[in-house]
Amino acid sequence: MAKRNRNRKENREANKKKSIIEMINSYKEIITFFVGFIAVLYPIINTVYKIFYQRECEKFYGLPGKYFSSSFNNRIIYLGCIFLLVMIAIMPLSIKKYGDKRGITSKGNLLQAIFLSIVIGMELGVFNVFNLIEIMKQTYKSNNFFRIINGWLNRNAVLTILIVVIFGLMSVLGITLLDKIRDIRWKLVKNMVCYLLSVSFVVSMLIMLYGTIFKLSITINDKTKYEFVTINNNEYVVISSYDNKLLVVPFEIYEDEIYIFKTKQYCFEEPYEGIYEYRNIENSPIIDFDK
Numbered sequence: 001m002a003k004r005n006r007n008r009k010e011n012r013e014a015n016k017k018k019s020i021i022e023m024i025n026s027y028k029e030i031i032t033f034f035v036g037f038i039a040v041l042y043p044i045i046n047t048v049y050k051i052f053y054q055r056e057c058e059k060f061y062g063l064p065g066k067y068f069s070s071s072f073n074n075r076i077i078y079l080g081c082i083f084l085l086v087m088i089a090i091m092p093l094s095i096k097k098y099g100d101k102r103g104i105t106s107k108g109n110l111l112q113a114i115f116l117s118i119v120i121g122m123e124l125g126v127f128n129v130f131n132l133i134e135i136m137k138q139t140y141k142s143n144n145f146f147r148i149i150n151g152w153l154n155r156n157a158v159l160t161i162l163i164v165v166i167f168g169l170m171s172v173l174g175i176t177l178l179d180k181i182r183d184i185r186w187k188l189v190k191n192m193v194c195y196l197l198s199v200s201f202v203v204s205m206l207i208m209l210y211g212t213i214f215k216l217s218i219t220i221n222d223k224t225k226y227e228f229v230t231i232n233n234n235e236y237v238v239i240s241s242y243d244n245k246l247l248v249v250p251f252e253i254y255e256d257e258i259y260i261f262k263t264k265q266y267c268f269e270e271p272y273e274g275i276y277e278y279r280n281i282e283n284s285p286i287i288d289f290d291k
Contacts, residue, residue, distance in 0.1 A: 046072045053220075057240075060220050061263050062289025067242045075216055082212060089124055092116040092176040117173040125168025128204055129161050131211020138214040138222075164207065170200035224281050231274035237261055237285075246271050251285075259285040 049072045054065030096113040136153065139146040153160045174181070174197030181197070184190040227238040229248060236248035239261070245268040252260045259281045 042072075042076075056220050061239060061261070061287055063239065063247070063263055063266065067247050068240050069242075078212075078215060082208070085124060085127060088120055089172050090175065092120065092172065093178075096176060113176050114173070117176040118169055121169030121172035122165055123168075124172060124204065124208075125165030128164050128168055128207045128211065131207050131215070132160070132164060134211050134214050135207070138218075164204075167200040167204050170197055171204045173197075174201060221284055224284060226279060226281065226285075228277045228279055229269070229274040230277075231269060236269075239263070239266070241271065242268070244271065245269060257282060259283075260288050261285045263287055263289040 050070060053070040054068050057063070057068040058065035092113040095116070096109065132153075136150045140150050181190065181193055184193065229236055229238055229246070231248075234250075237251045237259075238246050238248050240247045247266055248269050249261055249263045249266045251262060254260060
């Protein structure tokens with residue numbers, strides 16, 4: 001009997017490996033085309049992005065665009081992480097369905113799917129906490145309505161983080177156990193569970209969606225973190241780097257911590273000279289390049 005069970009287990013493992021290889025082979029042409037398409041498209045997107053970034057910086061700082069450079073890499077990586085997170089989020093459901101399809105459903109497989117759902121759901125929740133912070137940064141100055149909401153969220157930061165993490169957890173768990181929820185006999189309980197899971201899923205997806213939109217739509221006008229350097233008792237703000245040197249300009253600070261960058265006159269300094277300080281100036285600087 002033990003030998004027969006062992007043989008069955010080995011057969012299941014062999015069929016599993018075979019099915020994975022067959023699945024990869026069936027999509028081989030699509031995968032090859034997709035990889036080739038991305039390889040050709042990426043340099044074009046990156047070049048276009050660099051041109052627009054230079055124009056944007058030239059317009060904002062009043063300095064030649066050639067002194068600025070950027071790439072689309074960070075945004076690609078960010079989108080890739082989101083795609084990977086979504087794929088991971090549905091992994092417990094895929095494992096559970098695979099077990100059901102192969103007829104190897106057991107309490108152990110169910111518990112494994114639940115455990116993975118909890119872990120992945122918490123990761124999704126933590127990721128959404130950072131998305132929510134990004135949303136709050138971008139909406140804080142929009143109007144009084146958002147200012148009031150952001151103020152309340154700041155004052156109740158621990159509760160806010162806890163709710164966002166729980167919503168992420170319940171979203172993944174709800175997707176995994178959807179068939180089990182449908183089997184609940186008590187209609188009132190089932191409706192309450194479905195409503196709670198639906199709210200969790202919708203809120204989590206909205207936070208992820210808008211957080212991603214705000215993250216990708218940040219422009220040079222929104223930049224508030226700069227390096228400041230002191231050289232020969234004169235303090236400058238670092239605007240960019242060009243030809244292995246730092247492009248720096250003088251600045252002034254007015255009331256309410258308003259920074260004014262005087263970009264009409266600028267100079268290039270060696271990158272390893274002076275004393276540096278990294279500051280978040282809270283508000284976007286005022287650029288003075290006309291006077």
